[in-house]
Amino acid sequence: MIKLLRFDDPDFAESFAHIENRAEEIPADIDTTVRAIIDAVQQRGDAALQEYTLRFDRLDLTAQGMEVSADEMAEAVAKVSADDLAALKLAAERISAYHRRQKQETWLSTDESDILLGQMIRPLDRVGIYVPGGKAAYPSSVLMNAIPAKVAGVPEVIMVVPMPNGEANPHVLAAAHIAGVDRIFRVGGAQAVAALAYGTETIPRVDKITGPGNIYVATAKKMVFGQVDIDMIAGPSEILVVNDGSGCARHIAADLLSQAEHDELASAVLVTSCDTMAKEVAAEVEKQLALLPRNAIARSSIDEYGAIIVADDLDQVLEFCNRIATEHLELAVDNPFDLLPKVRHAGAIFMGHHTPEALGDYLAGPNHTLPTGGTARFFSPLSLDDFVKKSSLICCSPAGLKRLGPQTVQIAQLEGLDAHARSVSHRLDDDA
């Protein structure tokens, strides 16, 4: 049964802390395990990768080959129904259109001191996308990671996806095909992250690794950060629905459950200013839960990390929203645009009564890779920016150096960096 809370409950802080602090405790030995895997792959390359894949995925890569062949791809795509392909293609087009709007342009301009300044924006050379196997093997995740990379102009997008017992998910391969992924390797876990970060005889080293994964993958990504770039440190998923008493309890309950079915650590919370709505949604959640195929997972998530909070007014609700900085924020109110200016932190905002979160998960267009666990205070959704990098440009004329040189010398001297000062003054002397 979902918890009913009020902000002024004496134990509210404690109840909610249980939800906020739900991120998986990292077992003490996981750092050691992952470090050993990374070191082995860095030192022994393919051989280590093959050993770990045999051990963890029960798959002999020496027999089947590490890379998914063009034939295998074609075979997988042929297995997918025309309707499924059409839906994935529609999603791909919409994701592509949204991310094209994020494009920043290179600029160059000469200022009043006769110094040309600029900012050059270039795609990364090669990107690695981690795609989980098993229960969380989602084609939508392939689209959401590969398409922004391709829109950014990354020439080579490499995907790694574990195939336990050699089984491939045809929808995942079809999504890779649609998104334009260049090469796919059937490896996963910390060993795949290490292979992408350092390269092996078969897998080329990439510049950035994005995509979701289990605690081993997340730990490996954090460890190779600096050697390559990574997207973000993702925790368990969450939704906060804000309601003013308007709308339909059945729809709100369905939205909470769509979050809860992801996994046991997911959190679905409703904050409403209406007592009646709170009770109706609680009842609807129970009713709909019984009908769900993923009932056990959703039940566990709702019982442990679900809550319906009744608030005195919407100001109290918004203050709470900004403190929580949730991944998914649904403004299920009649006038969502009245609230929007007061929302400071959220990964993605779903406005009004006809915008279920699921729409954003698949094909509205914005990325579904979003900051979790309060990190929307400082992290952004995955975007085109993740797949480009900038270089600053400076071109100074003799006249410009004459104008700005003396102050450059001044600052260099006050910092005690005499060679800095001389690199400017030698030129000023010679130009004089």
Added chain:
Amino acid sequence: MIKLLRFDDPDFAESFAHIENRAEEIPADIDTTVRAIIDAVQQRGDAALQEYTLRFDRLDLTAQGMEVSADEMAEAVAKVSADDLAALKLAAERISAYHRRQKQETWLSTDESDILLGQMIRPLDRVGIYVPGGKAAYPSSVLMNAIPAKVAGVPEVIMVVPMPNGEANPHVLAAAHIAGVDRIFRVGGAQAVAALAYGTETIPRVDKITGPGNIYVATAKKMVFGQVDIDMIAGPSEILVVNDGSGCARHIAADLLSQAEHDELASAVLVTSCDTMAKEVAAEVEKQLALLPRNAIARSSIDEYGAIIVADDLDQVLEFCNRIATEHLELAVDNPFDLLPKVRHAGAIFMGHHTPEALGDYLAGPNHTLPTGGTARFFSPLSLDDFVKKSSLICCSPAGLKRLGPQTVQIAQLEGLDAHARSVSHRLDDDA
């Protein structure tokens, strides 16, 4: 003496690997030390901060207070000469102007399926800037970190700067004043990073920590990444000068030395297609080295990590540039714009014979916080983007949901996420 190399030397790869792999080896026990400091500050707040500051900086914070007062600030600014203040203000204005050009705007628009999509860009609430004390206490670093935060609209910029034995650097405080830093605390090291990441009774928790520091600071920043955002993992500084035989050996030598004087791990490399220039620059480096106040540091850097490489042609040079992905790239050639399109990776590019790197360090405008050690392949200069974050916006109309709902249901079902499908189909049923 600076090494003279050629790409086809049999031991070129080995010689250059010595330069590329010069980043400080992290002592095995540093993780443990830093972890203990972070845990102590997280658990015991100010008390732990005071203990570490007494131990490492020989400064009793309980006596002097942790925060720099308005009076102290005024006193410090009064100590700085009018010329120094004017130069710092000119730098501040130019840095501000450059970073204003990086501003991205919030956008919203309705697409052909009647779905409103958007991207909301907001400044971070509170940012922490780490400023080193001691030998690397540079006012320019304060400007380069604080000004982009302020241009982005960050309401509260907190600076931490260690003051060993209680001594403050007046130029650093004056730069903070000019840049509009809101609060300054006299703490440093891993303990200051921990205080910013978790907050203490006195120091408020921030959303992001930027700024350079020693190996303890860098390790602490990496450890708190995820709890807060950080700027980048910075290694020792470097310059690569590209030359075609044009220009002046005296100037090029001065530029190499301006890099070398930073610290013993800095690297200064010239690649030239001209044998004569190589010899002249080598001689100039020796001559100028003798005159430098920071002679010992620059000598060590030049001997260990300096090199002059003679190349057969500029194509070979550019291939090398892109492999190295250097922090500072100086195109000391007659026609730098001819080469520019072929440069794929560099933190900042200094064009032509009148753009010494020192100009970019202080007041050209672009940020001097740049990716090092080959990370320009994927990291960007510090910029306005570092101090804002984005939220995606989706607002679907009933008509829009009717148009895109069926494919959303389709994808949800192929992913086996029934509750996702139902959150859409319930609405479609009720609207029908």
